[in-house]
Amino acid sequence: MAPNVALVYGSFFMGDSSRNISDIKDGFPGIEGLEVAQPVEGNAFDFNSLKDCKLLIVCTSSQYGMPPPNIKEFTHQLLLAAESNPGCLSHLQHAVYGNGDETYWKTYMNMPRYLDKLLEKCGSRRFFARGETGEPNAALETSKCEIKQWVPAMWSAAAQAIKDGSVPAVPWDALWEKEAGENHHDITEFDIKKLEAKLGELKGQPSIFSKL
Numbered sequence: 613m614a615p616n617v618a619l620v621y622g623s624f625f626m627g628d629s630s631r632n633i634s635d636i637k638d639g640f641p642g643i644e645g646l647e648v649a650q651p652v653e654g655n656a657f658d659f660n661s662l663k664d665c666k667l668l669i670v671c672t673s674s675q676y677g678m679p680p681p682n683i684k685e686f687t688h689q690l691l692l693a694a695e696s697n698p699g700c701l702s703h704l705q706h707a708v709y710g711n712g713d714e715t716y717w718k719t720y721m722n723m724p725r726y727l728d729k730l731l732e733k734c735g736s737r738r739f740f741a742r743g744e745t746g747e748p749n750a751a752l753e754t755s756k757c758e759i760k761q762w763v764p765a766m767w768s769a770a771a772q773a774i775k776d777g778s779v780p781a782v783p784w785d786a787l788w789e790k791e792a793g794e795n796h797h798d799i800t801e802f803d804i805k806k807l808e809a810k811l812g813e814l815k816g817q818p819s820i821f822s823k824l
Contacts, residue, residue: 615649617770618665622654622672622683622723628711628745629680632759633671636709639763643771654683659690659819667770668704668736670727673711677719677800684811687727691804692814693821694733700821702735705773707766709743709759714795721747725799729784734821739773740766741786750789757787 619637623629633651640648646666654672662668672683679687693700708731710724721744728742741751743762748754751769752761773779783789788797808814 613647614664615647616665617646617648617667617669618657618662619649619651620654620657620668620670620683620686621651622680622686624673624675624680624682629671629673629709632709632711633669635759636669636671636763636766639767641764641767643767643774645774646770654679654686655681657686659686659821662701662704663820665704666774667739668706668731669709669766670706670724670731671709671711672723672727674716674719674721674723676716677722678802678807678810679723681811683723684807685815687723688804688807688814689819689822690727690730690734691807692818694730695804697821697823698733699735701731704731704734704736705739705770705777706731706736707738707740707742707770709762709766711745714746717795719800720795722800725784726801729799732781732784737773737777737781738784739782740769741782742784744787744793747787747793747795748791749787750791751786753790755791
């Protein structure tokens with residue numbers, strides 16, 4: 613079976629998200645009908661390959677509210693798709709795990725939250741509550757989420773999602789359903805123009821999901 617679960621990450625400096633995407637891969641319990649691809653940093657990911665995927669798992673941090681440099685191209689393609697062709701990933705289901713440093717309070721967890729929202733705008737169905745290190749997570753019944761808790765629960769939800777795709781999508785803010793975090797719940801959104809001003813133009817061609 614060809615891989616139909618994509619693992620994409622964005623990471624820099626401390627490398628937390630690089631390690632965590634490996635935790636996600638290593639935690640795969642074996643689910644009938646699913647084959648997990650090797651983790652790929654966002655810039656090396658073939659966005660067009662999402663046409664053959666059932667699930668997408670993204671793990672990322674933020675750099676001053678913008679994507680880490682090695683997931684910029686993935687973010688660019690996702691923004692293009694969301695802005696030009698909303699609903700284009702309606703065949704897909706996804707989950708996002710985020711890392712952040714509350715020292716950078718204003719843009720704390722910005723990229724995990726924004727990518728999660730953009731995937732929803734593209735029509736992908738969120739099958740499990742986003743994990744944010746150190747934040748509450750209602751699905752896990754914890755005040756401080758950790759990757760080691762999130763991974764098995766996420767894969768359990770993935771197995772159920774594959775069996776029954778008719779279950780309503782998990783809300784974007786589901787992690788705070790039982791308890792608000794100590795930090796804010798905001799997103800600082802940006803468009804293509806701002807992304808290009810900060811990190812440059814798209815290096816490849818727009819994906820097949822964009823209508824330009």
